[in-house]
Amino acid sequence: QVQLAESGGGSVQAGDSLRLSCAVSGHTDDSYAMGWFRQAPGKDREFVAAISWSGNQFLYGDSVNARFTASADKAKNTVYLQMSNLKPEDTGVYYCASAINWSGSYWLGYKDWGQGTQVTVSV
DSSP states (O other): OEEEEEEOOEEEETTOOEEEEEEEEESGGGOOEEEEEEEOTTSOOEEEEEEETTSSOEEEOTTTTTTEEEEEEGGGTEEEEEEOSOOGGGOEEEEEEEESSOOTTOGGGOOEEOOOEEEEEEO
16 A cells, blocks of 8 residues: 655646645555546546656546646656646646556546645636
């Protein structure tokens, strides 16, 4: 089992950028890939991005492709989500999650989840 802790959320204006971090601790060798998901009030959980620790595999949700970039620093056991050109519809709680295999956008494939960090984008 791994423990995950997100940070970096906040309130910004449309067009701004934010970088989220997810620090991973515990049995980190059990983690093959990391995913980012978000959930807005009253909406279903939405896939944002996934990346393997090697960086060789990655996937982005259609709504964030070309605006968000995921990266992984194995030496620091930390993954990042660089978000640019933020839009009000990006508002939500952002969660990072760990998978023992490549799970892409399939949220059930992620075993461990963080508590989330709030991102609010105003017009």
